[in-house]
Amino acid sequence: MSLRDALAAPASVLWRLAAPVVPRPAGAFHVLMFHDIPSGQRESFRVLVEGLARAGRLISPAEAEGRLAGGGPNRGLAPVLLSFDDGFASNLAVAETVLAPLGAKALFFVCPGLIELSGEAQAEAVSRNVLRGQRAAPEPLMDWAGIERLRALGHTIGNHTRDHLRLAGLPADQRAEQIEGAAGMLAARLGAVPDWFAYTFGDIASIDAAALAEIGRHHRYCRSGVRGANGRGTPPLALRGDHVDLAASRDWQALACDGALALLYGKQRRMLDGLAPTPTLPRQSRGRET
Numbered sequence: 001m002s003l004r005d006a007l008a009a010p011a012s013v014l015w016r017l018a019a020p021v022v023p024r025p026a027g028a029f030h031v032l033m034f035h036d037i038p039s040g041q042r043e044s045f046r047v048l049v050e051g052l053a054r055a056g057r058l059i060s061p062a063e064a065e066g067r068l069a070g071g072g073p074n075r076g077l078a079p080v081l082l083s084f085d086d087g088f089a090s091n092l093a094v095a096e097t098v099l100a101p102l103g104a105k106a107l108f109f110v111c112p113g114l115i116e117l118s119g120e121a122q123a124e125a126v127s128r129n130v131l132r133g134q135r136a137a138p139e140p141l142m143d144w145a146g147i148e149r150l151r152a153l154g155h156t157i158g159n160h161t162r163d164h165l166r167l168a169g170l171p172a173d174q175r176a177e178q179i180e181g182a183a184g185m186l187a188a189r190l191g192a193v194p195d196w197f198a199y200t201f202g203d204i205a206s207i208d209a210a211a212l213a214e215i216g217r218h219h220r221y222c223r224s225g226v227r228g229a230n231g232r233g234t235p236p237l238a239l240r241g242d243h244v245d246l247a248a249s250r251d252w253q254a255l256a257c258d259g260a261l262a263l264l265y266g267k268q269r270r271m272l273d274g275l276a277p278t279p280t281l282p283r284q285s286r287g288r289e290t
């Protein structure tokens, strides 16, 4: 057992006692982040999500949006919204086999430029852009039929840039291609620009003010990978995301889901809030939906 997993069990017990008295925004919730779910981790994923469902802690994107707008009571451990990045084919498999029987609704962030590729070209682009050249693509991405199936199951599709490029420091023309270009491609396929965006890689160094401003011109919400609780008062373009490592012990996964690891990210949250513009897209006046 690793030191991390050995410490996780007592830390998880302590956190369950402390969590209700740690300050958090009204209507607090966490957005959990997953990527591909390899077959060896499906069971771990199923046990985790079924446990959250039994505890009444799963909320839908619509419920999360309601909490951002109107807050709500905080009782015990915060509820969670499930999110999946990169659009791997295994996302659809767990949507069909794990989420559908529970009636759980989640966010799926996809890269339309990568979906348009196939075979070797897609595998090469996923390895280079998503996995930073560190390993081969583990599996294909969902095709458009798979995305449509997710929508039919009641899930929400979000923009994750066109080609999974890192946005921080990108020249203006490429930034527009990756954000506005992808928004247009998704609108052409889905009928409207998605409300949700998740920036690539998720860490504070992978985003800048220019990119968040561009994201805010096309989308209502932007989820980062900076850990923390969301709720009333959280800037909608600076939403926090908590990655869950399905290879870790159950206790370590609980620390991520229950918000304990977020204690370490206060500085990054303040930096992210400082980059986020004030939202300028009231729902009624969004031109693209007309």
Ligand SMILES: [Zn+2]
Residues within 6 Å of the ligand: 085, 086, 130, 160, 164, 200, 201
């Ligand atoms: Zn990604």
